[in-house]
Amino acid sequence: MVNAAPYMNANAQLEQIFEAFKQRTITRVFYVACGGSSALMYPSKYFLDRESSTITAEIYSSNEFIHRNPQSLSEQSLVILCSHKGKTPETTAAAKFAKSKGALVVSLMYVETAPLADESDFIVNYSWISAGNMEPHPEIMNYAVLYKLAMGLLYVKEGNNKYEKLLSSLDNLGSVFEKVMQQNTGLVDAYAQKYKDEKIIYTMASGANYGMAYSFAICILMEMQRIHSHAIHAGEFFHGPFEILDKDVPFILLMGLDETRPLEERALTFLKQYGEKLIIVDAKNFDLTGIDEEVQGYLAPLVNNFFLRMFALALSKARNHPLETRRYMFKVPY
Known part of the structure; x- marks a missing residue:
């Protein structure tokens, strides 16, 4: 039987964050991370670029975020960070820096306690599994949570109804992944041998x-x-x-x-x-x-x-x- 605890925990954490969205003016989102955690933020920035008329978004590598010190970073900013184990020192420092500027700081990680969590206003514990394997809860993997945060933000602030469509679609993502695996295992094995x-x-x-x-x-x-x-x-x-x-x-x-x-x-x-x-x-x-x-x-x-x-x-x-x-x-x- 699949453990549903991560799913329930992430959803409860997201609801708390959405309540915080309601209490603040947010005009700018900063996505801050390193490596693969940063790369996974691109789709959510694309969504905000396409959909929002009042909120802009940028992606920063954690260390440069501090050294560049964007002048638009303020109490009207939402800073979303991600680190798998919450121990990336540059990202933890970036969270502390963002809080010093008065920003709302939300961090994603797949562990419950970590240095990054200590420097954040809110955390979301996503589910994670190694490459190529089926994840029992793809709807709360890091990229899915990033989308929920972005779409949830626009749902709260601008009434964007794509958030509800996203939720129902993410619930079906596991079956989509399963079909991809069933239909393409032979193809990826052939590619692997060829390259x-x-x-x-x-x-x-x-x-x-x-x-x-x-x-x-x-x-x-x-x-x-x-x-x-x-x-x-x-x-x-x-x-x-x-x-x-x-x-x-x-x-x-x-x-x-x-x-x-x-x-x-x-x-x-x-x-x-x-x-x-x-x-x-x-x-x-x-x-x-x-x-x-x-x-x-x-x-x-x-x-x-x-x-x-x-x-x-x-x-x-x-x-x-x-x-x-x-x-x-x-x-x-x-």
Whole structure:
């Protein structure tokens, strides 16, 4: 039997945060984190950019957030931070810094107690599981919680009704993931065998998908597999990076369902014309039954990311290089 405690805990925490939203004027959201935690914030920023007429959003790397010291950071700011174990020192320092400016500070982590929690006004304990495995509660994984915070904020402040559609859609995300796994396990295994000896693999996307490409490049390929990589924005591809393309250079292209899809489609046309080693992850090819049409563009990156998680696990097995293997991280001073 699946333990429902994390689900109930996260929902209760979110309700407390929404009550706090009602008590404050919020004009700006700062997403602050490092690495993969930061990358997962891109879809939520995209949502706020598209949907809000009164609230703006920015993403900062934790340490730079402090050193740059944005002058717009104030008591009318919401600062959302994320650190898996709540121990990332730069992110904890960023939370303390944000509170010193009077901002409302909300932090995400998958542990109940941590230094980051001590410096935050509110925390949300999300659910987490290793790459490629089925998560029993995808509706409260970190990217889902980030969306709930963003959409909940606009529901409270602007009456945006996509929050209710998001909740029902997230409840069906597990079945969508299950179908992705059933229908694509053979494909990701084949990709893993084909690309296991590559020295470099580029990733590309735009819009709500870009954070997933960035996360896969820096966290999976570079950190966990020591494969050279770079995340390329599809809109920037034709302004320099496309010169690297030939039939021997592997590219992963994520294609979403949001308003920036034409950028990815343009990149796809060029990749097919001049490249041969291509992995195309297109949300149009997945069965999104149960995901409300109005939020499919926002949730497509989560489905694409699940496919990438499957590929990451298959690649690690094909290379005999476990995803947990590190050379420097957590092992030497830095």
